[in-house]
Amino acid sequence: MTYEIVIGLEVHTQLLTKSKMFCSCSANYASAHPNTHVCPICLGMPGVLPGINEKAIEYTVMTALALNCTIPEYTKFDRKNYFYPDLMKGYQISQYDAPLGKGGWLTIDSNGTRKRINITRVHLEEDVAKLWHRGDSSLIDVNRSGVPLMEVVSEPEISSPEEARDYLIRLRNILRYLGVSTGNMEEGSFRCDANISIRPSNSKKLLPKVEIKNINSFKAVYQALEYESRRQGEVLDEGGELVQETRGWIEEAGTTVTQRTKEYADDYRYFPEPDLPPLILDRAWIEEIRARIPELPEARRDRFMTQYGLSVYDANMLTNSSAMANYFEDCIKLMSPSKAKTVSNWLSGDFSRLLNATNTEIEHVKISPKHLAEMLGLVDNGTINGPAAKAVLEEMFHTGKGASEIVTEKKLSQISDATEIREVVKQVMANNINAVSDYTSGKEQALMFIIGQVMRATRGRANAGVVKEIIIQELGGK
Numbered sequence: 001m002t003y004e005i006v007i008g009l010e011v012h013t014q015l016l017t018k019s020k021m022f023c024s025c026s027a028n029y030a031s032a033h034p035n036t037h038v039c040p041i042c043l044g045m046p047g048v049l050p051g052i053n054e055k056a057i058e059y060t061v062m063t064a065l066a067l068n069c070t071i072p073e074y075t076k077f078d079r080k081n082y083f084y085p086d087l088m089k090g091y092q093i094s095q096y097d098a099p100l101g102k103g104g105w106l107t108i109d110s111n112g113t114r115k116r117i118n119i120t121r122v123h124l125e126e127d128v129a130k131l132w133h134r135g136d137s138s139l140i141d142v143n144r145s146g147v148p149l150m151e152v153v154s155e156p157e158i159s160s161p162e163e164a165r166d167y168l169i170r171l172r173n174i175l176r177y178l179g180v181s182t183g184n185m186e187e188g189s190f191r192c193d194a195n196i197s198i199r200p201s202n203s204k205k206l207l208p209k210v211e212i213k214n215i216n217s218f219k220a221v222y223q224a225l226e227y228e229s230r231r232q233g234e235v236l237d238e239g240g241e242l243v244q245e246t247r248g249w250i251e252e253a254g255t256t257v258t259q260r261t262k263e264y265a266d267d268y269r270y271f272p273e274p275d276l277p278p279l280i281l282d283r284a285w286i287e288e289i290r291a292r293i294p295e296l297p298e299a300r301r302d303r304f305m306t307q308y309g310l311s312v313y314d315a316n317m318l319t320n321s322s323a324m325a326n327y328f329e330d331c332i333k334l335m336s337p338s339k340a341k342t343v344s345n346w347l348s349g350d351f352s353r354l355l356n357a358t359n360t361e362i363e364h365v366k367i368s369p370k371h372l373a374e375m376l377g378l379v380d381n382g383t384i385n386g387p388a389a390k391a392v393l394e395e396m397f398h399t400g401k402g403a404s405e406i407v408t409e410k411k412l413s414q415i416s417d418a419t420e421i422r423e424v425v426k427q428v429m430a431n432n433i434n435a436v437s438d439y440t441s442g443k444e445q446a447l448m449f450i451i452g453q454v455m456r457a458t459r460g461r462a463n464a465g466v467v468k469e470i471i472i473q474e475l476g477g478k
C-alpha cells in the first residue's frame, strides 16, 4: 500500500521586543540569572492588571501582512485554561477565534517547482515559564513567562518531510528579514510542533493525526516526520489502527514516543480575557506598517536572478539571509554587475567556509565589502593568483587588514616576470633530470610534475600560464 503524507505545522516564535507581552519586565533573559526578570504580573499574582505591548502587536501585524494575511477589523485576547507548573496563573493569555492575522500563504521551492502553502492564522500569546527536571525534582525559571510568543499555523498542505523543512526555512528567513525574531531554533526562540497523518494514495479520507512536540532543529523536524510517516504506514500495513495522540521526538533514539492522547480545543475552556479590551486596529496604522515591510527573500531572490543573471541556486544562497544579500550588493556596488557570479562564488565558497568554521555571523565579519572588492581587483589585474587570493582572504578574515597591505606584507604578489621564472625553471629542470627525459620521450604528464615543482619553488606565486610557456620553450618548444 502506498500512502500520501499530510503535514500541518505550528510555529511558535519569540518576538524581539524589549519588554514582555503584558508587563514591563525585560524580555531579554537569555543570559540572566533565573527568576530575575519577573514582576507580580508575569508571576501570575492575583489582583494585577496586564497591559498590551504595542511593539508585539506591530511585529505580529507586520508578519501577518508579509505572509499575505488579512488583518481583521476586530481582534481580541482570550484565556486558555490549563493546569501545569509552567503556567503561573493557571491560564495563558492567547487568541482563540479572533486572531491578528487570517488566511495568508507563503511559497516554497521543492524539487524545482514552486508550491504555495496556505497559512491558517497568525496570533499572539505569552510564553510560559521554563521547567528544569533534575532527577526526582523540578526547578522553575519564570524569566521566560510572559515573553511575546507569535504562533503561525499552516494549513495541512505540506506533503513531505522535505517540504516541511523548506517551509520552516522560508518562514524563518521572512521573520529575520522583518527583524521581528532571531528565529534561533536551538535557543528556543523558534519552535515547531508538527501534525502529521497519512492516508492511502487513492483516498481523500483523513486518518487520525499525530502531533509531534519538542522538535528543536531543522534536522530533527525532518527526521521526526520521516520516522512518523514510516511508523504510521507500518501500523496500517499490519492491520492496526492509528490513534490521535501527542508524541515526543527522542533525538538520541531517533524515534517518537506516546506522550498523551490529544486534548481537544474545548478542554481549554477558552473565554475572552476580561482584563483586556478588544483590539480594534487603526487601518491607517496597518497601512503604515505594510509600507515598512522590506523586500522579502523570494522577491529579492527573483530580482538577483534577473538583475545579476545568477542561477536560482546562487540567488537562493545569497538571499537566505538579508545580511548576506546586503553584503553581496555592497560588493557589487564597488565593482560591476558583471562580477556578480565571481562575488557569489567567493561568498558561497571560502567566505562561508570561514564563517562556519569560526561560527561567525556575517554581521561581525572583519572583511569589509571594500576589502573583498580590492582583493578581487588584485586577481583581475594579475597581482595575485588564485591560491594567493585564498590566502589573502583568510588573512583578511582574521585580521581585518586590506588586501594590498597583506599582499605586500606576506610577499604574495604573483611573479609574472619571464626572466625571474626562467631561472627557477632551469633550476627545477636541473634537479629533475628524470622528469625531463620522461617528457622528451613522450610522457605528457611529466610536464604537470615540472610545473608543480616550479610553483612549489615559488611558494605558489608564479603565474602558472607563464610557467607552462617557459617550460615548454626550455624543453625544446613543443
Ligand SMILES: [Zn+2]
Pocket (backbone or CB within 6 Å): 020, 023, 024, 025, 037, 038, 039, 040, 041, 042, 043, 146
Ligand atoms: Zn513581569
